[in-house]
Amino acid sequence: MLVNFIEEYLPFYDQIESFINTTIDLDGYIQQFFTFIDGLDAVTLVLGTLVAALIFVMGTFELLKKLSKLIIVIGILVGLYLLYSNGALDSLIGG
Numbered sequence: 001m002l003v004n005f006i007e008e009y010l011p012f013y014d015q016i017e018s019f020i021n022t023t024i025d026l027d028g029y030i031q032q033f034f035t036f037i038d039g040l041d042a043v044t045l046v047l048g049t050l051v052a053a054l055i056f057v058m059g060t061f062e063l064l065k066k067l068s069k070l071i072i073v074i075g076i077l078v079g080l081y082l083l084y085s086n087g088a089l090d091s092l093i094g095g
Contacts, residue, residue, distance in 0.1 A: 010016075020026070037045070083089050 040048070080089075084093075
């Protein structure tokens with residue numbers, strides 16, 4: 001359904017798709033990945049899954065830390081703009 005939607009509104013989608021498939025060979029890489037995963041034993045799979053989960057959780061918390069800092073800075077800037085636009089800072093600025 002999504003592909004039909006994309007093909008309808010992006011007339012050169014077939015050319016882009018064929019270029020990506022011939023250049024990157026994504027199907028081959030995906031097949032190699034699953035062949036590699038299939039050859040691993042259970043302990044290695046569990047350890048790999050735990051490491052991947054740990055990296056995902058740490059990345060999520062780092063993203064939340066950065067976004068919270070960004071939200072705080074934007075909030076302060078909006079607050080200062082509202083104070084300035086209402087004239088509350090006129091005595092400090094001298095305007």
